[in-house]
Amino acid sequence: MQNWVGVPCDRKQVGHHYFHMAGEKYLRALREAADALPLLMPSLEPPLDYWPLLDRLDGLFLTGAYSNIEPHHYSDEASYPGNVHDPARDATTLSIVRAAVERGLPVLAVCRGLQEVNVALGGSLYQKVHEAGPFADHRENTADPLDVQYGLAHPVALTPGGILARAANADTAMVNSLHGQGIRDVAPSLVVEARAPDGLVEAVRLDSNKQFLLAVQWHPEWKVLENPFYTQIFKAFAEAMTAYRQHKAT
Numbered sequence: 001m002q003n004w005v006g007v008p009c010d011r012k013q014v015g016h017h018y019f020h021m022a023g024e025k026y027l028r029a030l031r032e033a034a035d036a037l038p039l040l041m042p043s044l045e046p047p048l049d050y051w052p053l054l055d056r057l058d059g060l061f062l063t064g065a066y067s068n069i070e071p072h073h074y075s076d077e078a079s080y081p082g083n084v085h086d087p088a089r090d091a092t093t094l095s096i097v098r099a100a101v102e103r104g105l106p107v108l109a110v111c112r113g114l115q116e117v118n119v120a121l122g123g124s125l126y127q128k129v130h131e132a133g134p135f136a137d138h139r140e141n142t143a144d145p146l147d148v149q150y151g152l153a154h155p156v157a158l159t160p161g162g163i164l165a166r167a168a169n170a171d172t173a174m175v176n177s178l179h180g181q182g183i184r185d186v187a188p189s190l191v192v193e194a195r196a197p198d199g200l201v202e203a204v205r206l207d208s209n210k211q212f213l214l215a216v217q218w219h220p221e222w223k224v225l226e227n228p229f230y231t232q233i234f235k236a237f238a239e240a241m242t243a244y245r246q247h248k249a250t
């Protein structure tokens with residue numbers, strides 16, 4: 001049986017109207033590397049009541065997005081001028097992450113998704129990693145061709161015994177890098193799964209062996225089947241969803 005994965009949408013204006021959308025590369029990766037059925041979840045405001053749907057899902061997947069979480073969700077700092085926000089997505093994802101954790105639903109989160117997981121569970125973010133202390137600039141050069149933007153950019157050190165060290169079968173891996181924000185304080189219920197050479201937290205998991213929740217700052221969905229490490233991340237998510245579905249049925 002195929003696993004059903006909920007994918008919260010971005011809310012974006014196209015022309016005169018608002019649309020609810022998710023990037024196709026994420027949906028394809030879920031189908032091709034996790035053999036899952038992705039189901040889009042609109043981000044209306046106020047948020048829809050997704051509690052009954054969560055009973056039917058086998059997993060939750062949080063995509064990346066160009067928008068940034070509004071800082072009032074994690075600090076009293078003002079947002080900087082020109083910062084792009086999506087308050088409808090914030091309202092949807094922050095509550096769904098907490099609901100998913102409450103019920104043990106497997107979660108895989110990418111880039112903005114990692115930032116949402118950390119904020120939903122009580123952590124905080126740097127609004128501009130490249131202006132915060134010792135960190136490198138983790139942003140892509142938007143003038144580069146896409147294959148360069150999403151190409152391997154730096155190594156990450158993987159926590160021994162973690163989900164990612166198992167997926168890579170190694171203690172380091174190369175990843176891409178396309179983000180301006182990043183984790184400042186790790187949420188109390190999360191542990192670090194990977195760090196960049198400058199010390200920035202690049203991946204976290206739930207500090208409990210009872211539930212699969214993995215969040216990564218890079219983009220494993222990019223050409224997922226061409227990169228064995230990226231493929232294994234989606235396979236680990238698929239295995240967790242199957243185990244969860246089978247347990248639900250008993």
Ligand SMILES: N[C@@H](CCC(=O)NCCCC(=O)O)C(=O)O
Pocket residue numbers: 023063064065066067068110111112113178179180181182219
């Ligand atoms: N805006 C945040 C998150 C970055 C991110 O998720 N980028 C994704 C871009 C589009 C895509 O590939 O889906 C930040 O800058 O930190």
